[in-house]
Amino acid sequence: MVGLQKQVYMSILRKELPRLIALSSGASGQQSLQNIVIQLRKACSHPYLFPGIEPEPYEEGEHLVQASGKMIVLDQLLRRLHKTGHRVLLFAQMTHTLDILQDFLELRRYSYERLDGSIRAEERFAAIRSFSERPSADSGACQGDAFVFLISTRAGGVGLNLVAADTVIFFEQDWNPQVDKQALQRTHRIGQSNHVLSINLVTARTIEEVIMRRAERKLLLSQNVVGDDVTEQDGNGTEIRAGDLRSIMFGLQMFDLTEAHEESGESKMSELEALAENVISMRQGNGKNDRKFEINSGNLSSRREVDIGKSASVGLEADFDETSYLSWVEKFKELGQSSGDLDEHVRSKRVTLHPEDKNVNVESAIKKAKEKKLLKWESLGYRSLSVEEPALPVDGDVTSDSGSVHFVYGDCTQPSKVCPSEPAIIFSCVDNSGKWGHGGMFNALANLSPTIIDAYERAAEFGDLHLGDLHLVKIQDAEQNGNGDYTWWVALAVVQSYNPRRKIPRSNISIPDLEICLSKASFSAAQNSASIHMPRIGYRDESNHSEWYAVERLLRKYAAIYGIKIYIYYYRRSVPS
Structure with missing residues (x-):
């Protein structure tokens, strides 16, 4: 996570503090807890998923990439894949995320197609046909053809044949591993002549890692009970109970509760480049299919092969001891008591941001000119129907799902x-x-x-x-x-x-x-x-x-x-x- 993501992630937890404390004491609130999880998942993907976070007026720029750790890694991956002539299926759970990813592809001038639930049938068929066309021999790979196919996981999970792609990237994961597995099968069809590389982007030490581990458990259970060839047809696996509150608290010891510091982009760039290179190079020399590896910035020199049966529990439940859990609840209580004073301090600073007399004089002149114009219109019998530009609420609920x-x-x-x-x-x-x-x-x-x-x-x-x-x-x-x-x-x-x-x-x-x-x-x-x-x-x-x-x-x-x-x-x- 980069600094802005940490701030959004922590602000959600601060805001939901009363409900978190109530749930920790045994109160029933399954729906409330599900909503908190959804907001935390948004923060892990990109902070611009919340209204009011992006700069105003919005313009595409490097801030779109630098605001999200996932986007920085994705930028490195796509740069190498495009250079070597590969083609990519890029899956996300939310259509809002697809909007941000599309802005990113426009920024980098990558050719793309898009498919989600809002795309009409004729547009869907045209997008699939365009992506599936093979590049001509003299044009080179990815020249004149779509390099990336943006797809929402649910809309693109069934009934597609996209063997033109040889790389699948999951920007967001589903609680049900069979949904992602079905989406991956879009490239494993008759006509696929290349090794397919599947990449899952997961924000470490957050709710996303909890989702990934639980998905591995479900996949292991499915393999042990009904075999690997049976695919679940129902059940989203999104149920959250009050007893799962510790899943939300997972990884918080990695954050500074009082302030999220921006990490130096230059110092991390070499590590990120090595990470991307390590991931891309896994396409060759695997020796056998369906091998799974975990690579993170803290262990770039080696690849750890994943045994689903072991990785599903190791490194997750060990952090959920009761003493550590209760101590974090107490820290959140203290933080909640001081958050009101902090907000009031920020408001007082905002009021005295520009006290210079010249600004006051300018505003006064503008006000007088406006009053003079209104008086002239009134004398001529004209009344303006123009709407004044509203000020967005400073203390508005940026995590609201209304509307x-x-x-x-x-x-x-x-x-x-x-x-x-x-x-x-x-x-x-x-x-x-x-x-x-x-x-x-x-x-x-x-x-x-x-x-x-x-x-x-x-x-x-x-x-x-x-x-x-x-x-x-x-x-x-x-x-x-x-x-x-x-x-x-x-x-x-x-x-x-x-x-x-x-x-x-x-x-x-x-x-x-x-x-x-x-x-x-x-x-x-x-x-x-x-x-x-x-x-x-x-x-x-x-x-x-x-x-x-x-x-x-x-x-x-x-x-x-x-x-x-x-x-x-x-x-x-x-x-x-």
């Missing part, structure tokens, strides 16, 4: 068909020209209410149409349209610039401005207990899918922060006869 994103078929300008008798915000992208467009969403919104076009054109007339602005137009005649007595709004997000001198006057969607507008729309939806309805933005069948996945990541982020529902609409096209 959700749903994919549906239909027309997003008719949200009553999905959410009858509920307030709704229809989200649409516009440019800063002040000229209403034609076709598609423009026609649908024009048919919905004439006040929408009027509000947009008046905003342009009074100079109130800038990139990043979100104009929230209340539809007054919703009841007359037969939509009930509840309220709808249309959120016009100004995320495209317009220049008539360009060959294509309207620019592409600006992702930073889109994020600002999504933040405003999500805040407004939370304030009005409404859901957001919008078309699939930034996606075309002919273009790269990366833009849409960046948008989807923002949607999930703000749905989680504000605890709202966001509906993404696919337009069902009529099939020509």
